[in-house]
Amino acid sequence: MPDVRSQTDWPRGRVLTLPHRSKVLAGNPWNDPVERDVAVYLPPGYDEAGAPYVALWDLAAYTNAGPGHLNWRNHGENLPERLDRLIASGAMPPAVVVIPDCYTSLGGNQYINSSAMGHYADYLTRELIPFVDREFRTLADRAHRGCFGKSSGGYAAIIHSMKYSRYWGAVADHSGDACFDVVYRCCWPEALTELAKYRVPAHKPGPYRRPKRLDGLPPGHDDGRIRRFLDEFETNRNPSSREVHTLMMVAMAATYDPAPSAPNGFKVPLDLETGEFIESRW
Numbered sequence: 001m002p003d004v005r006s007q008t009d010w011p012r013g014r015v016l017t018l019p020h021r022s023k024v025l026a027g028n029p030w031n032d033p034v035e036r037d038v039a040v041y042l043p044p045g046y047d048e049a050g051a052p053y054v055a056l057w058d059l060a061a062y063t064n065a066g067p068g069h070l071n072w073r074n075h076g077e078n079l080p081e082r083l084d085r086l087i088a089s090g091a092m093p094p095a096v097v098v099i100p101d102c103y104t105s106l107g108g109n110q111y112i113n114s115s116a117m118g119h120y121a122d123y124l125t126r127e128l129i130p131f132v133d134r135e136f137r138t139l140a141d142r143a144h145r146g147c148f149g150k151s152s153g154g155y156a157a158i159i160h161s162m163k164y165s166r167y168w169g170a171v172a173d174h175s176g177d178a179c180f181d182v183v184y185r186c187c188w189p190e191a192l193t194e195l196a197k198y199r200v201p202a203h204k205p206g207p208y209r210r211p212k213r214l215d216g217l218p219p220g221h222d223d224g225r226i227r228r229f230l231d232e233f234e235t236n237r238n239p240s241s242r243e244v245h246t247l248m249m250v251a252m253a254a255t256y257d258p259a260p261s262a263p264n265g266f267k268v269p270l271d272l273e274t275g276e277f278i279e280s281r282w
Helices: 066-070 079-091 119-134 152-163 183-196 212-214 224-233 241-256
Strands: 014-021 035-042 057-061 096-099 147-148 170-174
Touching: 014 119, 035 066, 035 079, 035 119, 057 119, 057 152, 066 079, 066 096, 079 096, 096 119, 119 152, 147 152, 152 170, 183 224, 183 241, 224 241
Parallel strands: 057 096, 057 147, 147 170
Antiparallel strands: 014 035, 035 096
């Protein structure tokens, strides 16, 4: 049988984690942590070398975050192990790789600013980039800084190349979110079915009595079912794939359609009761 944990003789880099307290995430609507560790991979020879390094930034996919890329993987490599191999083989030059934690209570991040999610674009560009450049020997300019990611992280790379190009000289988009009419619109009917479990009929007694304002609620607003779903999800230690996909749809709405006056601070692109899409919101 092959050795699933075969030893390698190439040089190993190391990962340092530094605490960082964010100002731009303070007061975010989900009370997500403002104090987070920032993991940084330092290539073999970093301590001996005197020259600064290119910095690459790893942006995790939805339902994942930087700490997840450091975990041991069965029959595979975590990110530091892959970097060790690529550098040793000559497939990539030595580089500093930053692995931030941008996880949220809504299951992940699209790495843009939203009053209903948090200002994560500013967190990356205005806070973490200068923090890392101060703490490590990096080439502190856009020509020597790049970001990469898969899925939501790939979307982030493309969006940051367009909106925040003063910070990034290169990006890599691996299967990034795109063509939302195809990848997300089709997910809403299933999400509505899941959210319907948290709908409260007008006649139901108890703590979740249907609000009187429901009849006049504007399309795209929540009648309370999203909040009840989120409260339930918070304590669910074994969510189904349908529940996770519903959480993702809620996260997308909070990301792309923040509305401070709306319930939960965002709107959804369809009528939760009838399922009719609101094209202007979409």
